[in-house]
Amino acid sequence: MSITYLEAIREAQAKLLRDDERVFIYGQDVGGTFGGAFKATKGLAKEFPGRVLNTPISEDAIVGAAIGAAMQGMRPIVEMQFADFSSIALNQILNNAGTHYWRTNVPVPITVRLPSGGTKGSGPFHSQSMELIYAHYPGLIVMTPATVEDAYTMLIEAVAIDDPVIYCEHKYLYYHLKADKLPEKGLPTGRARIAREGRDLTIVSYSAMMQESLAAAEELTREGFEVEVVDLRTVKPLDTDTLLASVARTGRLLCIGESFPWGGATAEVIARVTSQGFHLLDAAPQRLNAKDTPIPYHPNLWNAHRPNAQKIATKARALLRE
């Protein structure tokens, strides 16, 4: 049996609907026979009648309604059609969901699924990575699964968590990434994973860029370098201990992110490692992000815009020679 990243997300939702009657799915075109823009909920409306609900085209209203349901004891999963569109729900997510428990002691256990990141030809409004925005505000957990296994277990974990969770699923991985089977249990939320062990350089990454980083590490093996790849899994909370332990082994740090270069998870990782582990660094830490422009449509320009295995390897090579 082979299961894709997208199927893992569907399976996780099916299991959640099956195991917990408080769970329902709320989003544009998720119900009926359509099953969502990417078919992440395909067949679920039929299997779980009345629990996979279509909404109006108002992200603000979708999240607002989900917050209300969560306050009343439900465990809603909200599907945004594209992560980019969640900007319309920012007020509900940041100001209401993010602050509610801290203001009232009443938790808001919503899960917002954000189909994130670039795919060929998707252009500026259907390619963006929003984790920086949500990680910046207190009160939210931001998950960025990079593997089929994590896509499955982390979504289940997201619904179990009492805090609002922003679940950033990567559209490029939907069909590209496959696994043999789904695990029962994953690492705890907030724990990073050493995806590949090495001694010469630590590459820290997450989501689709973690896969590109692994490919770059493989390429560098042929040149005699052993590169360690750390998969953040959740960008918030950020597992500083695992990062420091890895840099303690390697002395060199390269952070890769697909989001825009200003701020973000890569900058946060470098800030933490530099301030807490300055003595561990044998070379200035580096990072590689997408370019500081809107994301282009044209496939060639898109390739130029985002990091990929080849560019990561080039950057890593330079750092390894420092």
Next chain:
Amino acid sequence: MPQIPIIMPQLGESIAEATIVDIKVKPGDEVADDQEIIDVETNKAVMGVTTPCKGKIDKITVQLKETYPVGAVLGYVEASEADAARFAKQAPPTPQREVAEEIPTRADQEVAAARERKTAERDGEGARMGDLPVPAVTKGATFMSPRVRARMAELQLTTADLAGIMGTGAGNRVTIKDLESFLHKIENQTAHEASAIRAGVADAMRRSWTRPLSTIGSSVNLDPLLHDRQSRDPKPGPGLYALRALALALSKNPIAAAKLIGNRVVQSNSIDVGIAVEAEDGIMVPVIRGADKTSLLDLTTKYKELVDLARQRRISPDMQTGGIATVSNFGTFGMEWGTPIPLPDQTLLLGLGAGKKVPSWDEEKKKFVPKTEAQITLSFDHRSIDGGGAGRLLKRVIELLENPKEL
């Protein structure tokens, strides 16, 4: 006729630049295809650069001993149309610049200025920010990463301890891996804990060596001193004569022993002079306070006490501090000449070599006469005092030693 560039080839993996060590042709020379015309040296080997095609050397645009990056144009060959066409066919396609590099973005524009600065620095103009020169790169033999620094601090290592490591990092800097493998290597060698006194001397000498030290020397006739010595009881050693002479010379000219600290010339109120005594595994320097006001007889008694204490390692630290100059009688080891290092908190060190009989021309008798001569040296911190000042002080010391009644 077409001009074909002679390019610095890729000389191996991880080689970014090479230095021109020999140019075997000059403009106008006829060259064959693939002829070695320029020798370049990388950090790994000397290699030849060959002509791109048959033709005549038009010009060589590089200088001997200068370093150029891979891909740099070293010169041009003037070739016939046919040879040039053949070259074009053989030459690998010029690598397409990454598309990404061609998209000007706001962020790229921000870094463009920095990149220009870096290029300027490479071209020898020096990077500047505002009106100040700034380091453009963190590489080079003297760059120490935070990791290397922290590890050195942990193991109480100094840069001097790392002198034996050849760095493999950028610009030959010592990486943490270089340091760890060096430490691993010495683990297999015989080693023992250095004694406290050895570590103390090492630390003092290392600190002292951070200064521009210089040594001058002259010869001194020891016969008057040796003769004078016979008349005294107890008999002072030549080192003590030297100490007393230095103290008297300094009492007339205390500024010679002043220390320069920042832009202040710091001068002691008392002529306290130390004398180096060899102890087991190190050196101790007991200090004689007010040596200019202590007679040679009292000095001899005092010295004996201090040496006894020093040899028993019972001399306290405050008996060894506060000196303004030190005398080292390295002649006791049979050495004639040396360049001793002043103590780190002192400007001067007077060294006395072993005396030996030498023939000396006597102008009155018109013949050579035997004389006991020794070399006397003065090592000094050149920030505080110059050759002239040090020379005059040493001359005065010699005068006193050659007229020991004054001591």
